[in-house]
Amino acid sequence: MNIQTDINWPAFLSRHDMLWKTKPISWDEGAFIGNGLLGAMIYSEEHRDQRHVLRFVLGRTDVTASRSGSAKNFPVRVPIGELALEMVGWIYQPCEIRIDLWNAEMRAVIPTTKGEVRLRALIHASSPVACIELDTDEGEQGAKINWYAYPDVNPILKNADGINLNQYIPAIAVEKTEEKEIFFGIQSYGQGEGCTTAWKMHTHERVGACKEEDMPRGKNHRVCLLTVMNGVSEQDKENARRELDKIDVTETGISDWISTHRMWWHNYYPASFISIPDMQLESFYWIQMYKLASATRKDMLPMDNQGPWMTSTPWPGLWFNMNVQMSYSPVYTANRLELGQSLISSLRQHEKQLIHNVPEAFRCDSAGLGRSSSYDLNSPVDDEVGNLTWLMHNCWRQYRYSMDNELLRELLYPLLRRSICLYMHLLEEGDDGMLHLPPMVSPEYGSFKQLMTRDSHYDLSLLRWGCETLLQASERLEILDPLRERWNEILARLTPLPVDPVLGYKIGGDFSLEFGHRHFSHLLAVFPLHIAGRSEEERSLAIRTLRHWIAMEGDLRGFSFTGAASIAAALGLGDEALAYMRSLMHFIKPNTMYKEAGPVIETPLAGAEAIQDMLLQSWGNLIRIFPAIPGEWQEAVFHNLRTEGGFLVSAVYKAGRTELIRIRSLAGEPCRLITDLAHSEEGFVIEAQNMTPDYRIHEDQSIEISLGQGEEAVIYAAGSSHNGAIAPIQAEPGMYNFFGGKKPWRLYGIPK
Template sequence: MSSYIQTNINWPSFLSRHDMLWKARPMSWDEGVFIGNGLLGAMIYSEEHKAKRHVLRFVLGRTDVTATRKGGVKDFPVRVPIGELTLEMEGWIYQPCEIRLDLWNAEMRAVVPTTKGEIRIRAFVHALSPVLAVEFDTDDGESRAQVKWHAYPEVDPILKNADGINLNQHIPVTTVQRTTEEQGITFGVQSYDHGEGCTTAWKVHDLGQTDEHKSDSEDKKWNRRLCLLTVMNGVTVEDKETVRNELEGISVSGPAWTSWISNHRQWWHDYYPASFISIPDMQLESFYWIQMYKLASATRKNLLPIDNQGPWMTSTPWPGLWFNMNVQMTYSPVYTANRLELGQSLISSLQQHQEQLIHNVPESFRSDSAGLGRSSSYDLNSPIEDEVGNLTWLMHNCWRQYRYSMDEDMLRDLVYPLLRRSICLYMHLLEEGEDGRLHLPAMVSPEYGSFKQLTTPDTHYDLSLLRWGCQTLLYASERLGIQDPLQDRWNDILTRLTPLPVDHTGYQIGSELSLEFGHRHFSHLLAAFPLHIVGNSDEDREVITRSLRHWIGMEGDLRGFSFTGAASIAATLGLGDEALAYLRSLMHLIKPNTMYKEAGPVIETPLAGAEAIQDMLLQSWGDLIRVFPAVPEEWQEGVFHNLRTEGGFLVSAVREAGRTVLIRIHSQAGEPCRIITDLTSTDQGFTVEVGGKTSGSGYHLQEDGSIDIMLKPGEEAILYTAGSKPIIAPIPTHPVTFNTFGGRKPWRLYGIPK
C-alpha cells in the first residue's frame, strides 16, 4: 500500500446528480431557486395568480441591509426586504419548464416556454462581486420580454403577499428615488428613518442575436440580453458611486466577460473539493451537498455571520441573529466538513464586538464578565435577561474552530479570554446550598415552556455549559502556559457543582422541573450533545438513551431541529439505525428546495441536518476519533475524504460490504491521535502504515481496541485490510435516484416506484 490514497472523483459529474431540478416553475419561496455569494442573494420563483403568470421573480436580499425599529420588544436594527427584479414575459409561463440549479458552477439555467414563445435564462450571483447577473435569450414570440426592478414598497401586493404576511415583521417607512443616467445605469435609492437604507443599481445590455440555441431544423432567431444588478447598504453619494463603479467595472463582451464568469466558477470549483462524502442514500447525499452549497452562498470568512435567513429574505418574525440555538447549529457542519474559512465569519464577529458583549451584562459584572441575550442584530447588542448560557454555547463553536484547526493564536486572543468572561458571569450567580454543593438560581431552559415563562434552579442547560466551560478553561490555560488566578476556583466548581438533575425519564429540565410536555429544543440534553461531557460510561449512555426516547416520544412540540439534535445524539450513542430514522423524519419537514420554515425561515435546521450525517460517519470528542461510529445497517457502503477532526487531522475512509477497509489520517498539527475502528475486530487482519513504513512502530493497539498513532505535523497513517484496493470515489447508484430536490416532488418520497 502506498503512503497516499487514490481518488477518482469527477466533480462536475458527481455534483450534477445532486443539482436541483424543476419541471414546473417554482411557485413559492419554499421551492425557489436560491443563489448567493455570502452577502447578496436572490430567491427565484413565480406566482400562480393569473395576473402574474408571466412573471419570474428574483427576490433580492442583502445580509447587511437593516432598519432600526422602535417600540418593539427588541429595539435593534433588523433585516428588511429590499425588493425584487422581475423578468416579465409576453405570454404566460407554460409547462414543462426545464430549470436546473447547477451546484458545480453555482448558477441557475432554465428553458422557459410561454404561451407566446420561449426564453432561455442563466443567472448567478458572482462569487467575488456583489453582482447578480441575469442573461436571457428570447425568441421572436418573446422579443419584448423585459426585466424590471421593484423597490419593496412598489412590489405588487399580489407578489408581496404571496408567501404570507407576518404581522410581527418590521417594515420601515420607505422613500424611493429612481434615476437613470445616460450610460444606461438606473439607480433606485430606498431611504428609511435614522439615515438607513440601500442603493440598487442595474443596467440592461442588448447583446444582439445569437444562434447558440438554433437547431438545423428551425429558423428561430434568438436575441440575447444581460441584466447586471448590485445592491449597496447605504444611501449616500459615496454609496451611489460604489454601485456605479461595481457595474462599470464589468465588461460584458470578449475575453474580459469570459474571464469574469471563469473567476466566479473557479471560486466554487476550489471550494467543493475541500472534503468529500458519498453514502448509499441519494436523498440524504443530495441533501448534504446542497447544504454545502447553501453554506458558501450564505457567508464567507470576511463577511457577516449567518442570521436566521441567510441572504434570502422573506416574511419572518425572526429577522436577525438568535443565540439560544440558531447561530450555534447554523455553523455546526463547517468543522467536520473542513470548511473552517466559513466559520471565520462567526469568529470575526465576536472579535469585533467584544466590548459590546461586556456591556451586555449588568454594570457590576463588567470588570470580568461578558454575555449575550437571546437575539440581536450584527452588533451583538443583546443584554442578558433570563438566558445566561448563550455566549458560553457560542464559545463552544469557537472552541471547535480552534480544536479543528489547532490555531493557538485564536485560542490565546479570543477563545480563552471570552470564554473566561462568560464563565465569570456564571460564577457571580453561583450559590452554596445547605448540601454544600454549588447551585445556580432559577433560569430559563431555552424553548421549554416559553409562553409560561417557566424557570427552574439548576437547569441542565446552564449546569452543563458551566461544567464544560470550567473544564475547557483549565485545559486551555495549561495549553497556553497561563497561571490563571481563577484555576483553583474552576477546580472547586467542578468538584462541588451540583450534578445534572435526573429522574425516571432521564435528564430533567432543571432540579425542580421535569420534562412533562412537548419540548422542541434539546437544551436539557446539551451535556450529551454537542458538549459531550457525558457519554463515556454505561451509566451515562443509559441515561442519555432514556432521555432521548422520552423527549422524542412526547411529540407535542417537535420541530425540524428536534430531529437534527435527536439524530446527532443517537449517532453519539452509536445508534445508526435510529439516527437515520430521525433524519428521514426531518426530510418530511424540509421544503422542496431544502430550506426550512416555521413561522418564518430558519436556516439552522437543514444545516444541522448535514452535521448529523457527518456524525454518522466520523466523530471526534473526548480525545478519540471514531470512524464510521453510527452507520445504519442498510448503509453497507460509505466513503469520505478529508473530513476534519479535533486535533487538526484530515481523515479519509472507505466502507465496503459492511466493514471498514481503509482509513487515512493526515496530521496537520502533530497532536496525539487515538482512533477507534472496526478494523481492529476484522477476521482478515489489517495493516497500519505510519510515515510510509509498516514496521510496526509508530502506533500502539490498546486493550479497549483503540489505536494510538504517533504522527508528526505533515505525516499520515494508512490503515487497511489485507488485499483491499479501495478508491475514494462516489458510490455507484441508479440515475433514477438522482436530483431529489428542487420542485415539489412528494412522489419521490411515497409514490413512483424506483
Template sequence: MTWNGRGRVKVETDWAEFLSRHDMTWSVRPLSWNEGAFIGNGLLGAMVYGEEHRSKRNVLRFVLGRTDVTVQRADGGGFPPRVPIGELDLELEGMIYQPADIRLDLWNAELRAHLPTTKGEVRLRAFIHSEEEEDILLIELHTSSGERNARFQWYAYPDVDPVLKNADGINFNQYLPKTDVQLGEREGVQWGKQTYPSGEGCLTAWKEKRPASDHRVLYLTVAGGAGESDIQQAVGSIQSASNRSVEAYAVTHRSWWHHYYPLSFVSIPDTRLEGFYWIQMYKLASATRAHRLIIDNQGPWLTTTPWPGVWFNMNVQMSYSPVYTSNRLDIGQSLLNALDRSREQLIRNVPEPYRYDSAGLGRSCSYDLASNVEDEVGNLTWLLHSVWRHYRATMDDEMLRTLLYPLLRRSVNYYLHILEEGEDGHCHMPPTISPEYGSFKRLTVRNCHYDLALLRWGCTTLLAICDRLSIEDELSDRWEEVLDRLAPYPYDEQQGFLIGQNTPMEFGHRHFSHLLAAFPLHLIGETEEDKDKIRRTLRHWIGREGDLRGFSFTGAASVAAILGSGSEALRYLHTLMHLIKPNTMYREAGPVIESPLAGAEAIHDLLLQSWGGVIRVFPAVPDEWDAAVFHHLRAEGAFLVSAERRGSRTQWVRVESLAGEPCRIRTDWPVDGIAVDSDRPLVIKPCGDGIIELDLRKGEEAVLYPKGEAADFTVRPVAAEPGLCQYFGGYKPWRLYGLPLQE
C-alpha cells in the same frame, strides 16, 4: 474531471458529474419561497420563483436580499431588524407554461432555465459572482421572436405588486419601515434608492446590455447604504462588470466554487440524503464567507418572518455545526470575526456591576451582538463552544490565546457571579431559562441542565487552555472548585435528564437543551451508564411528541449517533426530510436556516466523530447502508480523515496529521488485526476499548487496513439510486415509492 488525493489514497471523483446527480431541478416553475431556486455569495442573494395568480403568470421573480441591510425601528423598540429590499422581475409576453426545464447547477453555482410561454420561449442563466469584491447578480437571457418584448423590471419593496408581496404570507410581527424611493441614472446605469426614516437605506443599481435582438445581459448590485458614495460605488461596480465578457466573468465565478467543493467529499448509499447533504454545502457558502456577516436565521434570502435577525440559543450554533467536520473552516471564520469585532459589546451585554470581568449574550439581536443577558444565561458560552470546535479543528494556539481564552473566561465569570452556595455543599445555579421550554410562560428552573452543562464545559475548557498555553490564571483554583462542587445534572429514572431541579419534561419540548451535556458538549457518553441515561432521555423526549420541530430531529439524530444507534439516527433524519421544504429550506413562522444545516452535521456524526480525544471512524453507520465513503473530513486535533466502507465493513482508513497532536482512533477492526502503510514504521499502541494510538508527526499520514487483505485505497462515489437523483427543487415525493417513471 478527476481530483487526485495526496499520498497513498487516490481520489477518482468527477465533480461535475457527481454533483449533477444532486442538482435541484424543476419541471414546473417554483411558485413560492419554499421551493424557489436560491443563489448567493455570502452577502447578496436572490430567491427565484414565480406566482400562480392569473395576473402574474408571466413573471419570474428574483427576490433580492442583502444581509447587512437593517434599520433602526422608528418606535425605538427591539434590535435593528433586517428589511426586505425589493426584487427584479422578468416580465414575459406570454404566460410561463410547462413543462419548463429549470436547474440549479451546484458545481458551477448557476441557475439555468428553459421557459416555454404561451407566446414563445426564453432561455436564461443567472449567478451571483462568488468573489467577495464582486457583489454582482448577472442574468443572461435568450428569447424567441414571440418573447422579444420581454423585459426586466426592478421594484423597490414598497412598489412590489401586493399579489407578489403577499404571496408568501403576512407576518404582522415583522417590522416594515416607511420607505422613500428615488430613481435615477448615471453613466448609463439605472439606480433605485430606498431611504428609511432613520436615514439608513440601500441602493440597487443595474444595467442591461443587448448584444443582439434576441440576447440580453443584465448586471445588478445592491449597496448597503443610500449615500452619494454608495451610488458612485455601485455604478462603478456595474460598469466594471459589464465591460467584461459574460464567459470571462463566469470563469472567475466558477473558479471559487471549483476550489470550495473538493475541500472534502462524502458519498452515501441513501441518494436523497446525499443530495440533501451537498445542497447544504452549497447553502453554507451562499449564506456567508470568511469576511461576511455571521449566519442569521435566514441567510441572504429574507422573506416574511417574525425573526429578521440573529438568534443565539441554538440557531447560530447549529448553523455553523457542519463547518468543522466538513473541512470548510473559511465559512466558520465569519463567526470568529463577528465575536472579535463585538468584544466590547459582549461586555456591555451583562449588568454594569459585572462588566469589569464578565461578558454575555442574550437570545437575539442584530449583527452588532447587542443583546442584554437576562434569564437565559448560557448563550455566549455555547457559542464559544463552536469557537472551541474551530480551534480543535485547526489547533491554532494564537486564536486560542487572543480570542477564545479571554472571551470564555469572561463568559464563565458571569456564571461564577450568579452561582449560589447550598447547604448541601454544592454550588447551585439560580433559576434560569432552559431554551425553548415553557417559552411563553417565561419559565425559569433552578439547576437548569443547560447552564450546569455549559458552566462545567467552560471550566473544564479554561483549565485545558491554561495547561496548553502555560498560563497561570488566578481563577484556576475557583474553576476546579466549581467542577468539584457543582450540582449534578437533575435526573429521573423514568424520564432521564430533567430540564432542571424538580422540573420534569411535562409537555412537548422542541429543544435538546436538557441533553446538552451529551450533545454537543460531549461531557458524558463514554461509559455504558452514561449511554443508558442518554438513551432514556432521548426516548422520553421524542416520545412526548408535542412541540417537535425540524431541529428536534437533527439533535435527536446526533444524540442517537453518539450511542452508536445509526439506524435510529437515520429514522430521525428521514423524519426531517418530511419537514424541510422542497428546496431544502426550513421555516416555521419564518425561515430558520439552522435545521437543514444541522442535518448535514448529523450525517457527519454517522460517519466520523471526534470528541474525548478519540477519532471514531464509522461510529454509527445505519444497518441499511452497506457502503459509504468520505475524504478529508476534519477531526479534532487537526486531522484529515478519509475512509471507505463496503460490504458493511470498513475497508481502509487514512489519517493525516496537520498539527502533530496525539492520534487516537477507534474502528470496527480488532486491534491486533490492523495493518499500517506509512512512510516510516509506526507502532500501533492499544489503548483499550478498541482504541489505538499512532505516533504521527506533523505532516505525516498513515493508511490503516485489515491485515492480510488487499485494499484499494481509492475514493469513488457510492452508486446512486437513479430515481432519487435530483430529488430536491420541485416537489417530487412520488420518487420515494417506486412509481413507474421514465428514466
C-alpha cells in the same frame, strides 16, 4: 498503499443539482443563488395576473432598519425588492430550471403560451453583482426585466408567501434615477438607513455569449447586471456604479468574469467529500454545502436566521439560544473552516459589546449574550445566561479543528473566561454544600409560560464544559490563571445534572420533561458538548431521555430531529439516527430550506452535521471512524473530513465493515482513533510514509499512532484487496436530482 481520488466532480454534483420540471411558485420551492452577502430566491406565482412573471427576490444580509424603543428592538433585516422577468405569455410547462451546483448558477428553459425564454443567472462568487442572461425566440422578444423597490412590488407577489404581522417593515421612500445607462433605485428608511440598487442592461450587440455549455446567443440576447449597496449616500451610489463599470462586457471579458466565479466554486467543493448509499440524504448533504457558501464567507457577516434569502418572518436577525450555533455546526467536519471565520470575526469585532451586555457590576470580568440581536451583538443578558458560552463552543471547535493557537490565546480563552465568570457571579451554595444556579430559562421549554428552573441542564452543562475547557486551555497556553483553583472547585462541588429516575435528564431542578419540548437544551451535555454519555450508565440515561423526549410529540420541530439524530449518533445508534433524519425530510421544503413562522436556516444545515456524525466523530481526544453507520448502509466513503486535533481523515466502508482509513496530521497532535478494524478477526495493517509505523492499542481497543506534523498513515484490513481509490458510491438512477420542484411522491417510495 497510495490513496487516490476518482471523483468526477461535475458529474458527481450534477446528480444532486436541484431540478424543476414545473415552475416553482413559492419561497419554499424557489431556486436560490448567493455569495454570502447578496442573494436571490427565484420563483413564480399562480395568480392569473402574474403567471407571466419569474421573480428574483433579492436580499442583502447587512441591510437593516432601526426600531425605536427598548434594547430588544434591535435593527432588523428588511426586504429590499426584486427583479421581475416579465414575459409576453404565461409560463407554461414542462419548463426546466436547474441549479447547477458545480458552477453555482441557475439555468432555465421556460416555455410560455407565446414562445420560449432561455435563462442563466448567478451571483458572482467574489463581487456583489448578480448576472441574469436571457435569450428569447420571436414570440417572447417583448420579454423584459424590471426592478421593483419593495414598496412597489405587486401586492399579489409581495403577499404570496404570507404576511407576518410580527415583522417590522419601515416606511420606505423610493427614488429612481438613470445616469449614463445605469439605473439607480434608492430606498430610504430614515436615520440615514436604506439601500441603493443599481442595474444596467446590455444587448446582444454589446455582449458576447459565454462558451461551453452556456446558452447560445440570439438576436434577442440580453444581460442584466445588478448590485445592491447598504446605504443611501452619494458614496454608496458611486460604489454601486463602480461595481458595475468594472465588469468588461465584451465576449472575452464577461467569459473571464464568469470563469473566476466558477473557479471559486470549483476550488471550494473538493475540500472534502462524502458519498452514502441513501441518495436523498446524499443530495441533501451536498445542497447544504452549496447553501453554506451561498450564505456566508470568511470576510462577511455571520449567518442569521434566513441567510441572504429574505422573506416574511418574525425572526429577522440573529438568535443565539440555538440558531447561530447550529448554522455553523457542519463547517468543522466538512473541512470548510474558512466559512467559520465569519462568526469568529464577529466575536472579535464586538467583544466590547459582549462585555456591555452584562450588568455593570459584572463588566470587570464577565461577558454575555441575550437571546437575539442584530449584527452588532447588542443583546443584554436576561433569563438565558448560557448563550455566549454555547457560542464559545463553536469557537472552541474552530480552534480544535485548526489548532490555531493565536485564536485560542487572543479570543477564545479570554472570552470563554468572561462567559464563565458570569456564571460564577450567580452560583449559590445550597444546604447540601453543593453549588447551585438560580432560576433560569431552559431554551424553548414552556416559552409562552416563561418557565424558569433552578439548576437547568442547559446552564449546568455549559458551566461544567466551560470550566473543563478553561483548565485544558490554560494548561496548553501555560497560563497560571488565578481562577484555576476556583474552576476546579466548581467541577468538584457543582450539583449533578438533575435526573428523573424514570424519564431521564430533567429540564432542571424544578421540572421533568412533562410536555412537548422542541429544543434539546436538556440534552446539551450529550450533544454537542459531549461531556455525558460516555459510561454505560450515562449512555443508558441519555438513551432513555432521548426516546422520552421524541415520544412527547406536542412541540417537535425540524431541528428537534437534527438534534435527535446527532444525539443518537453520539450514542452509537446508527439505525435510530437514520430514522430521525428520514423524519426530518418531511419537514424540509422541496428546495431543502426550512420554515416555521419564517425561515430558520439552521435546521437543514444542522441536518448536514448529523450525516457527518454518522460517518465521523471526534471528541474526548478520540477520533471515531464510522461510529453510527445504519445497518442498511453496507457501504460509505468519505475523504478529507476534518477532526479535532487538526487531522484530515479519509475512509472506505464496504460490505458492512471498514476497509480503509487514511489519516493525515496537520498539527502534530496526539492521534488516537476508534475503528472496527481493531476488532477484525483478520487483523489490520498500518503503513506510514517512509517509516516504520509507531503505534499501540489501548485497553479500550483504540489505536494510538505517532504522527508528526504533515505525516500520514494508512490503516486497512489484512488481506484487503482495496486499491486505495476514493470514489462515489453508485447512485440509484431514479433518485437523481431529488430536490428542487415539489416531488412529494418520492418521500413515500413511489418509483420514478
